Amino acid sequence: MSTASARYTGQLRTEATHNASGNTIITDAPVDNHGRGEAFSPTDLVAASLGACMMTIMGIVAERHQLDLTSVTYEVTKHMAAEPRRIRQIDVQFRLPASLPEKERALLERAARTCPVALSLNPEIVQEVSFVYE
Incomplete structure (x- = not known):
């Protein structure tokens, strides 16, 4: 199917x-x-998919280690290049609880950076990923 x-x-x-x-x-x-901008554009979906994939993989790791990530949020920003028109950079910023110990932070950050979407994107697309613990 x-x-x-x-x-x-x-x-x-x-x-x-x-x-x-x-x-x-x-x-x-x-x-x-030339569009109306009333919904995700295809390139918006690529950027959103990167964030969602990273969060999903972090969630898998969190479940394995009995960590609660339900308060975690993230924002994704897409930057376009003009010639040729393409995604130049995707910024993903995660906001996580400050109470997470260093060992778990390292696990989650490594998991995020190795998600399938991150590994599938053209290497010319800069992936700027940050983790804010508050």
Whole structure:
């Protein structure tokens, strides 16, 4: 079975369905590239996928070590290059509890940096990842 099915709905918009669950997402071209910017652009999804993948892998490690990460948040910022138009850099900033011991911090940070999306992105895309403990 394929992972997703999608259709073009016009006006630079697509609707994709995750085949196993039936969940859908809409993509829209960004305003600076002829779109309406009313939904994630395809490159926004790449950036968001990096953060989500890192958080998921950290969650797997946390469960294995009985760590509670439910208060962890992260922000993702995508930077585009003009010529050719492509993702130049993705910044991911995690905010984690200051109570995490150094050993667990190192485990989580290493896990985040080795997630499958991070390892799959073109090496020319800078991945600036930071961890703030507060």
